[in-house]
Amino acid sequence: MGSIGFSIFSPKLHRFSRGTTVAAAAGGTTNSNLAFKSLMESFTVDIHRAEGRELNVPLIAPFTIATSKLEDVRNVAIRVELSNGCCGWGEAPVLPFVTAENQSTALEKAGEACQALKKSGAMSLGDVLGQIGHLLPGHDFASVRAGVEMAVIDAVATSIGTPLWRFFGGVSNTITTDITIPIVSSTEAGQLASKYYKQGFKTLKLKVGKDLNADIEVLKAIRLAHPHCQFILDANEGYTSTEAIQVLEKLHEMEVTPILFEQPVHRDDWEGLGHVTRVAKAKYGVSVAADESCRSLADVKEIAKRELADVINIKLAKVGVLGALEIIDFAKVSGLDLMIGGMVETRLAMGFAGHLAAGLGGFKYIDLDTPLLLSEDPVFEGYEVLGPTYTFTNARGHGGFLHWDNIAW
Structure with missing residues (x-):
């Protein structure tokens, strides 16, 4: 190359x-x-x-x-x-x-x-x-x-x-992230919830959307293991609008209210997204986030115009850094709440996104946990981790680096 x-x-x-x-x-x-x-x-x-x-x-x-x-x-x-x-x-x-x-x-x-x-x-x-x-x-x-x-x-x-968090405005040098439980059995989900409870995580993000009944069983197991946690549901486009509302109804019966319902329906199902957003807010007091449906500034403008979601999930890998900054500025003036997330990344990309979120401020939801799901950390130095809290030092730039000669060609 x-x-x-x-x-x-x-x-x-x-x-x-x-x-x-x-x-x-x-x-x-x-x-x-x-x-x-x-x-x-x-x-x-x-x-x-x-x-x-x-x-x-x-x-x-x-x-x-x-x-x-x-x-x-x-x-x-x-x-x-x-x-x-x-x-x-x-x-x-x-x-x-x-x-x-x-x-x-x-x-x-x-x-x-x-x-x-x-x-x-x-x-x-x-x-x-x-x-x-x-x-x-x-x-x-x-x-x-x-x-x-x-x-x-x-x-x-x-x-x-200049450290990146100051570079982006210097509002804060810390963030507190949720942590994700992927689609697993109810037993495994309960074990993970107990583990994360002991590590100090107060917000769990639950991957759902493949099997409605199995999702409900997982939610019950997590609630038993971590009874006072807040949680985010992330369907990754997996439900129909009817199924998404059924999940909220089942949770309501369990006296459980998620703080956020992320991408409940297919990315192109704009009508379904708007319908879930209206019902979730009016009937259950739950905010809905657009993730896969938001891949450009034009998408965000359409979401804001038609009131299709309450929250926009900013991911640098979807729109690039400059594209993200444009969307953030638009969202802040249009009344949309902000979430920052990522794909499955090391502390290089997650650290950059975290610096950006801390420096700019204004993010209601932080979902930058995937380095914690890796069995190895290839990044040297960089931000400090204590449970769900990331602290960004005054090291110049990102502060983290790789031993380049150990990375595959």
Whole structure:
């Protein structure tokens, strides 16, 4: 595979002292578009070196959702090196039937983008990110686009000596995540709920949507094992609107109310999504989140216009980093609540998303748990973990890195 590198050096860079936030550089605002507009105009990018490699990590147990089953993680890691010696890291996750790319496609498209960017010469940061968007457009290449954008932005933050959470606005340096129980037997679900209770997790995210009756039995087992937990239902498109409402009715009979019902119906069933949202809110007081139905800013605008959901689940691998920032700004002014989630990723991608959520603030639901489901952690340093709480340090950029020579070619 060909490799490229992104280097950043500009006389304007000297205006930013070590630890200065992007928001401060943009005049004190935490609006993501304004902050990035300032950066994209201020930084000159000179290509030095970058490359992508396979990032394969085993799971503790298979990860099953309504639409797919994952035995292990087979993602793509991206490393960017600047001419000033600073590096940035990104990750393009691959989740069958959810991301459009498989691992081989992700590697191929990353290589093509790297080759093209290598020939481009010095450009502004905005032009580099714009070219990445041109080379890797739309939903079909969103995961790779996100990985390359992460690496570039991480390199920028590292270059100016700023941790990513400050880079994105500095609202907070901590987040508290839920943790996911995939589709398993009721016995296994109860055991996992008990384990997570002991680890301090107060919110469980339950994968449902394959078998309505089995889902109810799993919910009963979890309630026995962790009676005071809050929980999110995530059907991953698995129910019809009728089935989704039946689940809420059964839970109501059990005197259980989820704090969120995520993607209850197929991504293209807009009428069904709106119907579940209206019934869930009016009859049960439950909010509904759009995930798979939300793959672009246009989707979010339609959801807001037609009041099809209460919450938008932001995932960088669905829309890229810049696309996510556009959606976040729109959602905040349109009254939609925000959730941040991911695919099945290591602490590279999850750390970037966590920094973004902490720095920008305003996220009602945090679902950044998948590194906790891996049997190995390939990432060195980075954020600190204590049960459900992630703390982002003042290390520059993302703060985490891979031992590159140990990653597969």
